[in-house]
Amino acid sequence: xxxxxxxxxxxxxxxxxxxxxxxxxxxxxxxxxxxxxxxxxxxxxxxxxxxxxxxxxxxxxxxxxxxxxxxxxxxxxxxxxxxxxxxxxxxxxxxxxxxxxxxxxxxxxxxxxxxxxxxxxxxxxxxxxxxxxxxxxxxxxxxxxxxxxxxxxxxxxxxxxxxxxxxxxxxxxxxxxxxxxxxxxxxxxxxxxxxxxxxxxxxxxxxxxxxxxxxxxxxxxxxxxxxxxxxxxxxxxxxxxxxxxxxxxxxxxxxxxxxxxxxxxxxxxxxxxxxxxxxxxxxxxxxxxxxxxxxxxxxxxxxxxx
Ligand SMILES: NC(=O)c1ccc[n+]([C@@H]2O[C@H](COP(=O)([O-])OP(=O)(O)OC[C@H]3O[C@@H](n4cnc5c(N)ncnc54)[C@H](O)[C@@H]3O)[C@@H](O)[C@H]2O)c1
Ligand SMILES: [Zn+2]
Numbered sequence: 001x002x003x004x005x006x007x008x009x010x011x012x013x014x015x016x017x018x019x020x021x022x023x024x025x026x027x028x029x030x031x032x033x034x035x036x037x038x039x040x041x042x043x044x045x046x047x048x049x050x051x052x053x054x055x056x057x058x059x060x061x062x063x064x065x066x067x068x069x070x071x072x073x074x075x076x077x078x079x080x081x082x083x084x085x086x087x088x089x090x091x092x093x094x095x096x097x098x099x100x101x102x103x104x105x106x107x108x109x110x111x112x113x114x115x116x117x118x119x120x121x122x123x124x125x126x127x128x129x130x131x132x133x134x135x136x137x138x139x140x141x142x143x144x145x146x147x148x149x150x151x152x153x154x155x156x157x158x159x160x161x162x163x164x165x166x167x168x169x170x171x172x173x174x175x176x177x178x179x180x181x182x183x184x185x186x187x188x189x190x191x192x193x194x195x196x197x198x199x200x201x202x203x204x205x206x207x208x209x210x211x212x213x214x215x216x217x218x219x220x221x222x223x224x225x226x227x228x229x230x231x232x233x234x235x236x237x238x239x240x241x242x243x244x245x246x247x248x249x250x251x252x253x254x255x256x257x258x259x260x261x262x263x264x265x266x267x268x269x270x271x272x273x274x275x276x277x278x279x280x281x282x283x284x285x286x287x288x289x290x291x292x293x294x295x296x297x298x299x300x301x302x303x304x305x306x
Contacts, residue, residue, distance in 0.1 A: 007220075007221055007222060007223050007224075007252075008155065008218045008219065008220050008221070008222055008223075008224060008251060008252070008253075009220055009221065009251070009252050033270070033280060033282050033283060033284055033285035034283070034284060034285075035284065035285055035286055035287065036284075037286065037296060037297065039284075040269055040284050040286075040297060041297070041301060043241060043267055044241060044297065044298070044301065045301040045302075045303045045304070047130070047239075047240050047241035048129075048130050048131070048240055049130070049131050049132075049133075049235075049238050049239045049240050049241075050121075050125070050130070050131070050132045050133075050239060050240075050241045050242070050243065051132075051133050051135060051235050051236060051239035051241075051242045051243070051261065052118055052132065052133070052134050052135065052242075052243045052245060053135045053136075053137075053242065053243065053244045053245065053247065053254070053257050053258055054118075054134060054135070054136045054137065054138060054143070054245045054246060054247065055136075055137045055138065055245070055246045055247025055248065055249070055251075055254075056068075056137070056138060056246060056247070056248075057245065057246020057247060057248075057272060057273065057290060058112070058114050058115065058136075058138065058142075058143075058245050058246040058290055059109070059112065059115075059138055059140055059142050059246075060112075060246065060289075061112040061113070061114065061289060061290075061291040062109040062110060062111060062112045062115070062140075062142055063105070063108075063109050064102075064105055064106060064109055064140055064142075066246075066248075067079050067080075068248060073189070074098050074101065074187045075187060075188065075189050075191060076189050077094075077098075079098075080220050082094070082095055082098050083095075083098075083217070083219045083220050084219050084220050084221055085219050085221065085222065086221075088214060088219070091193075092198055092201055092212065092214075093193065093194060093195055093196040093197075093198070093201060094193050096177075096181060096196070096201050096202065097181065097184050097185045097193070097194055097196075098185065099158065099215045099217075100176060100177060100181040100184060100185040101185030101186070101187055102139075102140075102158055103158050103159065103175070103177065104175060104176070104185065106139075106140040106141065106142070106158055106159075107173070107175055109140065109142060110145075111142045111143075111145050111146035112142070112290075112291045113291040113292070113294070113295050114245065114246075114290040114291045114294045114295075115142050115143055115145075115146035115148070116146050116147070116295075117294045117295040117297075117298045117299075118132070118134060118143065118146065118148055118294065118298065119143070119146040119147035119148040120147070120298075121298040122134075122147075122148055122149060122150065123147065123149075124300065124304070124306075126149075127306045128304060128306050131150070132150065133150045133151075133152060133235045133239075134148050134150065134151045134152070135152045135154060135232055135235065135236075135254075135257060136151060136152070136153055136154065136155075137154055137155050137247060137251060137254050138153075138155070139153065139155055139156055139157050139158040139215075139217050140158060141157060141158070141159055152228055152231055152232055152235070153228070154218070154224055154225075154228055154229070154232060154254055155217055155218045155224075155251075155254075156215070156216050156217035156218050156225075157216060157217065158215060158217065159171060159172060159173050160172065160215070160216035161177075161202060161204075161213040161214065161215060161216055162213065162214055162215075162216040163204035163206065163209060163211040163212075163213055164211050164212045164213070164214060165204060165209055165210075165211025165212070166204060166206055166207075166209045166211055168204060168206045168209070169216050170206070172202075172213075177202045178200065178201060178202045178203070179200075180194075180196045180197075180200035180201065181194075181196070181201075181202075184196070198212060201213070224253065232257065236257055236260055236261050237264075239261060239266060240266055241266065241267055241269070242258055242261040242262075242266060242267070242268045242269070243268075243269050243270075243271060243294075243297075244258040244268055244269070244270045244271070244272075244282065245270075245271045245272075245290050245294065246271065246272060246273075246290050247272075248276065249276065249278060258270075258282065259278070259281060262281060262282060262283075267283040267284065268281075268282040268283055268284070269282065269283065269284035269285070269286065269297070270282045270284065270285045270286070271286045271288075271290045271293050271294060271297070272285070272287065272290075273287065273288060273289055273290075274287065275287065
């Protein structure tokens with residue numbers, strides 16, 4: 001299976017993009033996408049196992065900027081440079097400020113119509129003996145808060161911490177996560193670092209451990225959780241319809257999930273505000289904000305009796 005054992009990374013150069021697109025083309029063939037919602041709805045009505053792959057775009061209408069909308073920066077730093085183990089060991093205060101900013105934003109956000117349409121559809125289909133899984137690159141928990149039950153978070157979760165000393169992983173929804181981060185994390189490029197001493201950053205309270213905590217997310221250069229990946233593989237192998245929602249598909253290995261499904265001949269429907277270079281590889285493409293398109297796509301079909 002192609003997605004195993006791959007580390008999280010972003011495509012950086014046009015050259016690399018070109019070679020990856022060639023790989024996607026080889027995987028999926030050159031189908032022409034259509035945007036016939038009525039046709040999609042017929043396919044949807046017959047699907048028994050639906051996989052929905054989501055990215056930052058699904059949370060955009062909840063007020064959480066996508067990395068690209070925020071021009072990929074927090075203050076003066078590229079987000080992909082901040083979200084690394086190297087940067088955390090060099091400057092844990094700066095990295096915690098960055099994650100504190102995201103945690104506070106996500107805590108205040110409410111699920112969008114897109115999150116709600118997905119959750120409502122899952123609940124409805126489960127009564128009909130049909131299944132839906134959300135495979136998300138997002139770390140904001142908005143799918144769960146909307147009511148989705150079957151969610152695989154491939155890049156971890158902003159509201160979990162991992163202790164660097166004892167390895168304990170814990171849920172953590174404190175706001176702020178520690179007193180020293182109160183009022184910190186302003187993304188303005190003119191804002192200075194808080195330079196919080198390491199002893200005042202979030203610490204482990206497990207049996208007096210007091211080790212430094214990190215966010216339990218997958219940083220660039222780190223390997224995805226193999227248990228989560230195994231579940232993702234199973235779902236991608238079993239699905240008979242796949243929706244790809246609000247993702248630029250430039251973060252690997254998640255960018256390979258939809259092409260892998262399409263290569264089995266399973267219809268993939270992309271929902272994005274703009275066409276992307278790989279759009280032509282998928283059967284359907286619905287352009288527009290997913291909070292408008294998804295509720296139509298996933299609404300009760302006339303053939304659904306329960
Ligand atoms: N909310 C979050 O948890 C969050 C937010 C930003 C980034 N991230 C992380 O950053 C990485 C970036 O990857 P990504 O591809 O998910 O995001 P991205 O920022 O690279 O791309 C977002 C995609 O969503 C599309 N989009 C924006 N608004 C949309 C809307 N209203 N409806 C439909 N599509 C819309 C854009 O055209 C783009 O293709 C991921 O690994 C993710 O973990 C997460
Ligand atoms: Zn600990």
